[in-house]
Amino acid sequence: MARLSLDNVTKSFANFDAVKDVSIDVGDGEFLAVLGPSGCGKTTLLRLVAGFEKVTSGEIRIGSEVVSGKGGSVAPEKRRVGIVFQNYALWPHMTVAENIGYSLKVAKLDKAVARRKVEDALALVNLQGLGERRPANLSGGQRQRVALARCLVAAPSLVLFDEPLANLDVHLRASMEDEFASFHKRTGTTIVYITHDQAEAMALADRIAVMDGGRLAQLATPRELYHEPANEMVASFISQGILLPADVLSAEERGHCKVRVLGAELIVRCRPGERPRTGAKVCCRSADLDVSPDGPGFDGLVKRVIYQGGSARIEFTPSTNPDLTLHFEQPDPVALESGAQARLRIRSGWLIPAAGAAS
């Protein structure tokens, strides 16, 4: 088990920065998810940690050892990290047992000991008795388990997952998620888990690093990411947050302040020390919106009603600001129809900290 720290890591390819000035500290035994849209640099980040790519600047440490930095780069085969690859990367010319036992063979471990370890690893992923099969004769879920067992058997200090569930169907995903979680609980290994799936990241991780355009957008617990996004990107990326222009009217008091959004005044949550300012943004979740025919709020037009079974997703355009689209759920019986006028109320929200504000 080991800590992983990245200090101001930058990776540039010919003329663009895939990873820009990223600093992350992963605690011993922590489960960190790296989340972001495709092309955000998360896979490059994983390859930097594994040692397949060399950093352009900055430093990566595993435990107390600098593995990538100015002085050079420790080869991947000497880093003692385990990787579960997206497409499993099982060697087709070896049996399941040979796949799993490969790192032991490379380390020239005693054969009998190695065999027992392979058996244990197989048992750990519930694949007893399949050791003599070829990877080609396994189902997708079984292959994923073999890949997991292969990475466990060497007892790596750090395990990297590269979108391990991307190739599995929905049902398998759920059960593999459970398996990863219980694996983490059991072994206490430090894990870095790359994914583009928020639900997966939220379900598994202690903390989530959201990446955007090569930069670290926010590093926080799942709850904090949802409730207190640090910037507009995270706010809109996580659970489709709605961003609304706002003016801050009062200074922060016990974590709240008064703002004006779309002509209506309301109280939102905020960081300590917020002061009145204009041009701010408030992040609302669809659950924060409801229809209030004659209370305080703002008027607008129902643009679209998408029935989703049991409830409908309503897309709404406020009349004061027709460029904005708000969306919320309305449970059955759905009363609104597209083209209808309605009045909405925002119950709560989160004031996005001003850009450049310390986090």
Place this chain on the structure above:
Amino acid sequence: MSTRIRESRGQEMVLTAAVAIVIALLSLLPMLRLIKEIVAPGGTLSTVAIKAGLASPATWIATWHTLVVGIGGTLLAVLSGTLVAVLVTLTDIRARSAMVLCYVMPLMIAPQVTALAWLQLFGPASPFLKLFGAAPPLGTRNPLYSTSGIILLLGVQYGPLVFLLVRAGLRKLPRELVEAARAGGAGWFTVLVTIVLPLMTPSIMAAAALAFVSCVGNFGIPAFLGIPANYLVLPTLIYQKLAGGGPAVLGETAFLSVLIGIIAMAGILTQEIMSRRRDYRISSTSLPAEPYELGRWRPAVHAGMWLLIIVVLVLPLFGLVLTSLVPGYGIALTAKTATLDNYRFVLFEHDAASRAFFNSFWLSIAAAFFAVLVAVPIGYLIAWGKQRWVRLLNLSVELPYALPGVVLAIASLLMFLRPIPLTGIQLYNTVWIILYAYLARFLVLALRPTISGYHQIDRALEEAAQVAGAGLFTRMRTIIFPLVAPAAIAGGLLIFMTALSELTVSALLWSSGSETIGVVMFSFEQGGDSNYAAAMSVITVAVTFLLMLVTNLLAPYLPTGVLPWRD
């Protein structure tokens, strides 16, 4: 930290250095040596060698002949190869795989065997014509001993080469482009002329360039057909000069071989320029177009195709077998005269011939084995390497094969005429100089399939082994080699088949005791013993066919396109 960091790159550096040395030895060194001989014969810069070469009328005549048969053979190959490719790929012709196999077969047969087979078919002694009593009277000149004969056989030999490239291009043609034209009201023939063939220009040009280089560098066909008619092309001129003058005329032949190299390169350059003139890029990829229904023309097209195959493949081989069974020149083949004596003679009685079988077999095996061994690490660096300069390696490995074989043969002679410095080892006049030339020339045949094998393998398989703690050499042995082995071994088998009856290189490098099958076959034919030459040819063709069958067993594990005869 620093030691762990330094350790990491060690094996990769060793590998890169080893590969660089092998390639320098096999490819760069001979080419540099050849150029040195031209610009600085004897060590000082001078234009003497060039001037002497340019002043000789023989040079100009042979150059003219080379261009005539090169361009003629290319045209014939492009016309026939493209036509067959269009018919086989775009129409609903039947028995496609069998047709491809039969049509491509001549490519797997050595040119001098093709030449011999055709000569036996049409000559006055032809056992085949004698079967119908249609043979011309003895003493009549064989009609193939002529310019048009050489062009015809070059076209037959390299038509399949064009076919393979054009077919590969046609298969990538997206059906939307064809369908859009048909929806626009164009008939099938209009589509072919206005859409398909223009889009195929790059493929056809590339095929033409390759066919041209092959025609210009071909030795077997002009040697068998041209020398008796005293119609010399550059490769045969070099052969005659060396055979008559020995090492003394090496400088002169070096000039001639560079001349061939220049002509070949000019062909490739022309192709480059021609295919850059317009944008032929096909952006979308999709399913191939529905085959065109030949309808009532189908029987006629079928008949035409099979007739072509009978003419280019079946009849010549049949003629070859008949000749190998005849006891002597001009004797008609009957149940009574048929004999296996020719086989017995070449296999067991004739010293040089049996030695040649032995030599050629082990030379081919050694070349194939070595090439497979070297192709795996070279392919690794080229396909997966990060350094950009490594890609230049690819070019240097291609060079000895892209240039006509004569060029490499002369370069090898120049390099090894004197004992190797420091060691005093003498390769000249031994079988080892042939092995060296084979390694240099054929390495690329194993490298190409190996590289396409690498491109098919998920790199993560290697990375997984890397994070498992395996160093580069361990990964090579346990992961990479097993995964690319089918492709590399298929390449090795291609080398074996090509080297077994190779003539161009060994004709210039052989010495007494180091004869190859091609060389002995050639000398039998020159001495008028066509029956023995035919028997040797039949044996090599049979071995080649057998190996093709064996190689087919590998086919399921190979990237498409590695085995040329597989559809």
